[in-house]
Amino acid sequence: MTGIGLIIKKRLLIVLMFFLTVIVLLLIRLVFIQVIDGEWYQQQAYEQQNSGIEIGAGRGTIFDRNGKELAVSASVETVSINPQEVRKSKKDKYMIAKGLADIVSMKEEDIIKKLDRKSRYERIIRKVDKDVGDRIRKWIKDEQLSGIYVVEDTKRFYPNRNLAAHVIGFTGTDNQGLDGIEATMDKYLKGKSGKILSEVDAGGREIPFSEQKHVAPKKGNNVVLTIDETIQYLAEKALEKAIKDYKILRGATAIVMDPRNGDILALTSKPDFDLNAPFAAPIGIDKSTWKGTTKKDIETLQKTVWRNKAVVDTYEPGSTFKAVTSAAGLQEGVVRPDSPVTDATVRVGGWNINCWRPNAHGNETFTEGVYNSCNPVFVRVSQALGIEKFYSYVRKFGFFDKTNIDLPGEAKSVIHKKPTEVDMAAASFGQRFQISPIQLITAYGAIANGGTLYKPRLVKELTDDDGNVVKTFQPESVRTVITKETAQTLRTILEGVVADGTGGNAYIKGYRLAGKTGTSETLQTKKYGRYIASFMSFAPADDPVICALVVLDHPDVYPHTGGMVAAPVAGKLVEDILNYLEVPRRYTEKDKDALQVDTTVPEVTGLTFENAKKLLNEKGLTYEIVNKGNTNATVVMEQMPKPDAIVPEKTVVLLYKYKPENEPTVIMPDISNQTIDEAAKTLQAAGLNIKAVGLGNAVKQSHPPGTKVIKGQLVEVVFRKLDTE
Template structure:
């Protein structure tokens, strides 16, 4: 027989020691006091004959795809007192109240409690804890701990989520990946006598905590910042209620950025941000407070549905082409409406678009073209595509609380329902479901799973688990996808999406202006779904502006947001501009800086705009400028259309 090696011997010895310790532990009835839990355990603690203190593990870091920390830890401490070790009670009370900034009377109540271990305060800053440690007062004990810290505060707040007092994830990625991030607590076991006093020379053992693993996400902090800035800017300019933006890689489903505004500070997640609610906060019931906080934490892009409107037309188009019920040159006629059953359903252009091909119909976003296409498809085939595009199911994104589309039961779909659905009305989807469908339309026909998780890594950077989903299901032909990309590029170069046009880049997209329910309120969601480069998309973005004041068209309000984001992120992502011959000969690319025309008289604006070489579109009635697009300070090309909204003076 082979002689056991030193290593084996050492292990055996260790094993024996552990068993001995275990038995001993049983004899003295090792109790277990979970100091990070609440008061209910404290009463029981007195019965215990050993005192265990948990050592909180360090929670894993959440990184963006380039290793920039999005959620990390700060060193803090938990300060407690052990009643039976206190020698000078007044000294303890004075030291604790002065160092921690607590009321002496509150400290006294805790110090007087006859329990083995009483927690005075947790999450104490390291410097303060060190100061207390230096005083070295018998009875006061200080345990190291860590606190979650979000270096970018509001950035991606709805996505990252935050943790509770016990460092457990509450919403977002913090809860989804909690099992990997949380780690395993350690313990300090101290043998104590029946009165909770340390037994001199008694057994003490420290079991080290195991730190959590790290999560690497697909988020890109630079893209996220550009997206949030652009969104905030438009919300402010349009006095809109809220807004959302999603940017993903349509080939893989990796989400580069997602934001909803208003948002909240991850380091103060229980502080309400809405100024009105803030002023009423102390008068609100607990139930109302909880409701308001939940509302603030909602990720509208995922947790809520909306009526998509015209962006949905890309799905009707794709189904029509794939089923070959329409062709590119197929001719349609729009008199400004269609009579369906007993209903007259309008096109957005009251006078009608007249004769047009299918491609022109998409560019014009002409409702009758889509009503005709859906009629040719029939309800059953139309529903087959809703299903194929994943609109009946959750996308499977890796954050909790995903909502799913609300559709008519197919049994109830008559000609009117089919007609309204064809252009994106009378049903709801989540913004995420819509962008996922859009990705399949432009990526060659594959349904992808949108996701944030990239991989779980160890402290040493070892990949422990790959989270990227490789599942890609082909739902439409590559040929149809190729055609759709071209059509959607022409929407930007020649149609309703022209405000996303960016010299040097091929961009495709579709605008939408959805009227919110009830329609009598005349409130809108302006949106734009765009992708680039149009011939081989690497990014796709969806932006929603909820209840813009004044001009509310998707093409006017939402399209420029995507333009601004793409202008910044495409070069950053290494997608170089390729100028066409025409663009190169065009002088004045990005040459004109837009002045501020707000509250200026219309006559002045007309003069200035002419000298700047821009074309002017005036909306509204009156002589004073109340709104302008692009906003002041933006740089545009000569020949760009400049839009103002005017009102009467005074």
């Protein structure tokens, strides 16, 4: 018995322990349900007892730095149904399908499929205009329908269409950001959706006479960019003109930065697209087969108009990189501005490196070597530094890392991990490695501001609807790369590149512009053959407020160098920006000598010749009297140029003593390659006036040689320095 009793006690103890364990586990589970996961279960129960219709949240506005709207949310309507509620109403589903289809322009069968589903919520259509929503509301009321809902929604709208397309980006059908700032700042912009809630029974049917609850949507925050809408517009127009003038085949890029804090004032890539129709077929694509949503179509968009060349593309920087080599050499003391150098051929690893110019420059100072952009000069600087020291500066200037700009898809540079002497020699003048445009302008920003490398800043702050600042994104200093003294020395040298060197076609009268040309050849079908022309600049050279980079991919003209095609584009862009920023001009003696002051031709017909001469002299104009026979006219019968024409001072105005039946014409001479003085004399001898644009030799004239031109006509002639890299 004792043994049996002991066994029973053990069994009872086991059973007791089992039940205690179960109770403890149940208590633990209860704690989890009631305390730890309580809110989740409450939400599940709430949602089970309540049927909800989502109300879209207003997406935050995207502003430029001056408060101009770049992306806004417009009010639209979303139409949805509760199939269970519709069936419960006993209304004919075919009548409902036809009524909805007629109003929203959908197929009846598509709506019937949604009506036949067992769910409590089916979306019929999103983003219809308010007048469509009002028609549906009236129809619901007239037909006494239930289970059909029209609720307020939002639709993204871009007032400037393609302006800053690659910066702003766009949203999808559900208002989620898909590209650009819309994507990277989506968590701040998107807000929180609201709901219209109705109580339902266990079968999902709406409980009669139950009270509906409205959970208001919460609008997202506004994003204020560093972009300046006006500067962005100027940059885009500059590229559009360049693409037309120089027949650019593979797109172009322009970036404008404030070097003092890294703010991006403009960033554009061409081709681009209309933000209001991002899935539309690019120009040149067959629209008859285009859908815009297939995998093939999306890949086409990503390779063409969606491609942000300023950030996602890499290229060989060419001679624009020589500023980095110069900075390293000056900082380390291996070269001084007045150091004697030579452009004699350098042989590295069996490879001869020569100056780009067939007629060598010979012995020169380092400063002159930079002006002339002699490749051997920079190879020797890199050799004096050595591989380790040279590439330490490449790293300091940020070329081994992404800039982490607030845009998707930033490319990483392509640089040799274990560079050789040959790699370094080629890199010293910008070849055999690749960087992105945003990396290059970021590096130049450090030269312009006195030596500090800044992260490019695209987002300035977040605000609420009352204009209160919610979050500020401060400028981020990455590191100091060179001293202020080195930066100042290099800025002076780069100013000379524009004033006296290969960057002369970017010269601006009254503004001190510093910069460097670049021409690189890229691989095309496994061989070199496509050229990229670029110009990197900052201004004013002594106290820079902007950096500007222009990159033109495959100009189909000759010469196709950075100095010939990119420099004039950058120069005009910088001039327009400085004018907009109201930076005062400071004319040098050289500027004054080349300065053309425009004036307006006054109306002198009907005046006596004496009075006409006096008025023309007051306007800085000269004159020539044209007689026919022995006309004794005492007043001017006709004039050329016509009144109100804008012409340079000293233009010759022809004063006629008779009324010509037909305006007299002359044959337009060929002034190709002539200097400004030569062209002016040639045109004057032909009875024509000149308006000179640029410096150097004539490369373009507004009227083709050999054509008939009205005598006294103003001829616009474009001049370029031809000896450029």
